[in-house]
Amino acid sequence: MKTFDIPEQDEYFRDHFSGVSEDGKRNWFYPQKPKGNWHNRRVWFTVLILALLFVTPFLKYNGQPLLLFNVLERKFIIFGIFIGPQDYWLFGLLMLSFMVFIVLFTTIFGRLWCGWACPQTVFMEMVFRKIEYAIEGDAGKQKSLNKAPWNSDKIIKKGLKYTLFLTVSFLIANLLLSYVIGVDEVGKIISEPISDHLPLFGGIVAFTAIFYFNFAWLRDQACTVVCPYGRLQGVLMDRNSIVVAYDYKRGEPRGKLHKGKDRNEGDCINCHQCVAVCPTGIDIRNGMQMECVNCTACIDACDSIMDKVGFDHGLIRYTSENAIVNKTNKLITPRVIGYIVVLVLLWSVSGFMILSRTDTQTTLFRAPGSQYIENKDGSVSNLYTFKIFNKTNHVVRPTLVLDNSQGKLVFAGTPDLTLNGAGMSDGTLFITIPKAELKSRKTKLKLSVYQGKEKLETFETTFMAPAY
Numbered sequence: 001m002k003t004f005d006i007p008e009q010d011e012y013f014r015d016h017f018s019g020v021s022e023d024g025k026r027n028w029f030y031p032q033k034p035k036g037n038w039h040n041r042r043v044w045f046t047v048l049i050l051a052l053l054f055v056t057p058f059l060k061y062n063g064q065p066l067l068l069f070n071v072l073e074r075k076f077i078i079f080g081i082f083i084g085p086q087d088y089w090l091f092g093l094l095m096l097s098f099m100v101f102i103v104l105f106t107t108i109f110g111r112l113w114c115g116w117a118c119p120q121t122v123f124m125e126m127v128f129r130k131i132e133y134a135i136e137g138d139a140g141k142q143k144s145l146n147k148a149p150w151n152s153d154k155i156i157k158k159g160l161k162y163t164l165f166l167t168v169s170f171l172i173a174n175l176l177l178s179y180v181i182g183v184d185e186v187g188k189i190i191s192e193p194i195s196d197h198l199p200l201f202g203g204i205v206a207f208t209a210i211f212y213f214n215f216a217w218l219r220d221q222a223c224t225v226v227c228p229y230g231r232l233q234g235v236l237m238d239r240n241s242i243v244v245a246y247d248y249k250r251g252e253p254r255g256k257l258h259k260g261k262d263r264n265e266g267d268c269i270n271c272h273q274c275v276a277v278c279p280t281g282i283d284i285r286n287g288m289q290m291e292c293v294n295c296t297a298c299i300d301a302c303d304s305i306m307d308k309v310g311f312d313h314g315l316i317r318y319t320s321e322n323a324i325v326n327k328t329n330k331l332i333t334p335r336v337i338g339y340i341v342v343l344v345l346l347w348s349v350s351g352f353m354i355l356s357r358t359d360t361q362t363t364l365f366r367a368p369g370s371q372y373i374e375n376k377d378g379s380v381s382n383l384y385t386f387k388i389f390n391k392t393n394h395v396v397r398p399t400l401v402l403d404n405s406q407g408k409l410v411f412a413g414t415p416d417l418t419l420n421g422a423g424m425s426d427g428t429l430f431i432t433i434p435k436a437e438l439k440s441r442k443t444k445l446k447l448s449v450y451q452g453k454e455k456l457e458t459f460e461t462t463f464m465a466p467a468y
């Protein structure tokens, strides 16, 4: 992709990972405090994202959470749509749609998600990093503090920082759990004796430890080593994708600014400010790299340098490779159209399935190995096994009704037909039909499930009789 010559000493980036040093040790980054227009915009966006993240678990629709991802009980609520264990196909379809949407979004807008909305970046750069800057100061001061002996100043600063890190990690663990089991259950863990909720409390402690480890130590490596989305960028993006990019046509050949002399070089004055602010330690001038989370810090850093030297903003900016090279950009490419078509199809199928979904799902099969029974009054009975699944998140009390027959339906025993949310009831029952109704060996029976006067579902089964 690159069409300019890179100084030989700068070619190292091609086969080196910025997070690891020559001797295989972790490169610990001390990015300089970002400031500028883009950072201010990100701060406001972060306020919005955090408000949404913390408020959403409290939002309810029809008495249930707006969003719930209860992986423990395989119950999900997506914008008020309850998806229980019986609807795993719908969940799969919605997840597939979401993945295609991510692919489409990334093809057009690159890693916009990473820089602006990903909880990892939002919490790392806008919460934990801010705490660090507030307590330890900017990059230089942090480095000095880490090298300093353990005097009272260092103990107080580090103690305060890590206590705050732990507190925020605990808060995030509770937040995560409120999306998994609901805010009401989290409230119970907090207000009731811990001994009543030991497993879930253990979960909060474990996730607090995981978040603390992530934000205090793992940091940029969560994006560059762990996150699969970052690693897929190479195949998801193309020359038209909008990314944070260095305009090498304008910037090269780079060279120091010499006051009073005519400048024959490009606009990049090789000040390395874009590298100094980068939280993943890369040089954006080497082109798009897997480590770049599109945090915009280098845009602000470069713009402030451009202000100082009197050049136009935007040497590093949101743009595409095609826009840099050809000065044109096409957002809607055949590839994008292809993704949109697939996405519309998936959304249409999902929408149809959601709208045609019934509140219950009933299976009624003739009991294995059973024959028809000829009764003394001339009627015929068949024995069935049944299962009724409640696909809603509230209690359902179903009744089974024969739709197209004068026959009767009698349960064997007394099955409990009060179904809790996502609950199930099963048992056996007899269907008895007067002989006069039976014209052949096999009769198709239509049945319905009602709750009160509301019909929830209709289904069919087969009734066997002697050949008359």
Ligand code: SF4
Residues within 6 Å of the ligand: 246, 251, 267, 268, 269, 270, 271, 272, 273, 274, 275, 285, 301, 302, 305, 315, 316
């Ligand atoms: S901040 Fe701008 S001028 Fe300075 S090295 Fe980076 S791209 Fe060049």
Ligand code: SF4
Residues within 6 Å of the ligand: 244, 274, 277, 278, 279, 280, 281, 282, 283, 284, 291, 292, 293, 294, 295, 296, 297, 298, 299
């Ligand atoms: S290269 Fe720029 S946008 Fe990418 S991570 Fe580094 S500072 Fe952020």
